[in-house]
Amino acid sequence: MATNETINSSEQIEKSALAVFGGWFTSIHGYSSLTVCFFGIPTNLINISVLSRIDMRNPTNALLCWLAVADLLTMVPYVPFVIHFYCAFDPYDYSPEKFTFPWAVYMLFLINFVATTHTISNWLGVSLAVFRFVQLRSTTKGPVAKRRLYSTILKVITGVYVCSCLVLVPNYMSNKIVEYTDITTNKTAFFIEDIKLGTNDTKPIVLVNVLTYSILTKIVPCILMTVFSGSLLISLNLSGRQRRQRLSVTSNNARRENRQAKTTRMLLVVIILFLVTEFPHGLLILISTVVPKFYQNVYTPLGDLMDLVALVNNAINFLLYCIMSTQFRTKFLEMYFNKLSSFEDRERNQLTTSLNITTTSV
Template sequence: MSPSPPAAMDDIVILDWNCTHVVRANESLLAQLRAGSLLEAEEDANITFAMEPPEPPYLNVSCELPVAYAQPLYGYVMPALLVVTMLANTLIVVVLSKRHMRSPTNAVLMAMALCDMFTLLVPAPWLFYMYTFGNHYRPLAPIAACYAYNAMNEVLPALFHTASIWLTLALAVQRYIYVCHAPVARTWCTMPRVLKCVGWICFVATLHQSTRFADRVYETLTIEWRGQRGVTVCYVTHAPWVQWVSIDLYYTVYFVFRVVFVHTVPCISLIVLNVLLFRALRAAQLKREKLFKEKRNSECKRMLDANCTTLMLIAVVTAFLLVEIPLAVVTVLHIISSSITEILDYHIANVLILFTNFFIIASYPINFAIYCGMSRQFRETFKELFIRGAVTTKRNGSSSKYSLVNGPRTCTNETVL
């Protein structure tokens, strides 16, 4: 994108309707004025302040994200990532929905896969339009498109990602109960209770994001854009009810809730639960070695399957934390910088959030690799999707793994994956 031609003072006030061009024009003109010693110190400060590009009243994607990074990541890498994520998560859902794979743990894993898939799938059309096809600099219209963009690119992905975070926490809590409080699991970790928990998580996540569907109002505005008169854009303002409540209060409540209950508490809880599960896993490993020495092979095998499931879920939670903790830290710093004291440059914060969001999306196919690498039953069920009868002989041969799944369920073997 070539720099704009030299701008007059009026041009800077009106803006070029493109934040990148405005900044370049401002810096260029200000440098010329300073070089000619035409500015007093006070005038220099005033003009610098006045020339900073304000947030445009219309929907302009170029002002929302650093395009230099957003276009290659969202425009060129994301399409390939979308295909991989869709394929991987669809296979996860298909495998986990098989009759012999149904269990409370697998129900949560399947819900997580669906939420992760929709987090990327819903905004995908806009990512293609804006960044792959290079329309990010164009004003967006009509009004219906602006409402759709806000819902599909901002609100719904946040909703599905919030649900995914809480489902991951529910998964860790459930596994902790199975491993460390097995008798309680018979009552609290039944399939009906787990499905009800998944439903409540999705409901609360929707409730949390519900106000974001109606906190903005778009109206039609006609402007002159790049020499073209009569260009229709979406003029965006806060909804009357937000102004009545107070804009500062509304965003403070929303983001404080998000920081505390969507980022901080889940991440801290998952770290603690991961440590507790790992300690329980070590204790179980020592017990298994003792059983092996006593040649109690059936109990040893059952414990091995349970340990593999626990280890796999620890890996899933760890992969989740590796990408979620940086986002939580950046979000907290960004909110503190915006509302209390400036400790983080706004542009740097946007770049950091862009990259952390991208790495979260890039992590979605990792769960499929974890399941394939650490769950024999998942691998064999996956293989059976393409090669009929591939594991029939093992089932008919009373494989201990399948007898655990199809035989009488206990509080331990119910979650074998």
């Protein structure tokens, strides 16, 4: 997560075109992020409510449901952070009134917490790609096999949540709060310590933690998603040819395969969005560890943009599900608009009954 870590680090950013762009984007980051969060939080709640329904429970929906939970956990704590640091105060204000100790603690918590939820989301994306690939290749059918697979997926989800927290424990310890006292006012401001990435002053333990974070939580998941997404595209192409060949013979199987193909396309879009969001971020972190001044001159100016792109990725899945999944769209309309439809149906039935009674009486 991008933060204005210290006064010194911000002053060292060269006034390049990228730095100018970063400064402009920082000025609009607050309200644009709030807009995305105010859309994404309720829509992720809708995702969870629809995908967790008993009649919607299957391995794919379980992964998508807990992905929505991770997205929700990313966005909710981001709201007070962005209100305080970007809206209530000027983004480039480093006053003690803005950087109080409680808010520094909150910033530290948010940095670690969001790193964890992003890691969870990335590995759930990998699980989604792997599961879909295995499912398309599997010949095992029947309710017993489905229940067994659903149980396995729940264990995978639990493992992803737990392991993501454990893997990032060293990363949690890399960030510390430091204080700066203004000599003229004798007031103290609290900041996140500058890790001095890409310089000779970088601590070895910090360098190891950053490399571990970028590789295990960004690069490796994106590589795996790329491999299995390519495999899914190949399987999708092959199944499409086979479906067209059998269309005139077994229409029921063709319809089922058509639904599977639509689901696979939707999941591919979700996975591709992960790649577009997380792979560049992981590469920038990796390059920052080896190229001098890259962190200050490139990564920092792009930090707020990467945060917003990640938030958009957290918020957009609801639209994808509504557009690309008939089952989700139908269940959503049934759950959230059925009361109005039921009322209209009752009114229509009452009107029909009264007309019938009148006709009978005549």
